[in-house]
Amino acid sequence: MNEEIESNAKLTILSELIFTLLPIVALLIIFFQKGSIFNIIYTSDLSFVSIVLIGQTIVKITAGLSKSNVKKRYQLVSLIISSLIVFGLLPSIAIMVIINLNNGVHYFFYFFQIILFIISIIIYYILGTLGQIYLDNFEKGDSA
Incomplete structure (x- = not known):
């Protein structure tokens, strides 16, 4: 595998990942201003970003x-x-729906939302990079 293609694929995925995390960064700034930065885990926004990343x-x-x-x-x-x-x-x-429909959500769902968020970032980085490598190789006319 061409190291340049792999390096470029990783940079492409990281740039896409950073842009996908933009709403979370904006929310963290808002929650920080309110003095409740950790309250972001009580919203369904992490699940929403996880859905986008898995998609x-x-x-x-x-x-x-x-x-x-x-x-x-x-x-x-x-x-x-x-x-x-x-x-x-x-x-x-499912977690996004549960959090949005219920006021008294068990802490397990918030914890699980954070775990899925972290896993979705890792999975996107690994499999997204692989997919990008295949796409970049196709554009160059090579095979991975």
């Missing part, structure tokens, strides 16, 4: 794999996409 991961990896000339096992691709939907997208949507 972006699915799009990036499927776009990259579909453009790639690399032979891939469809079973593995299906497992990855299914896992992202079942263990990332669905729980994030």
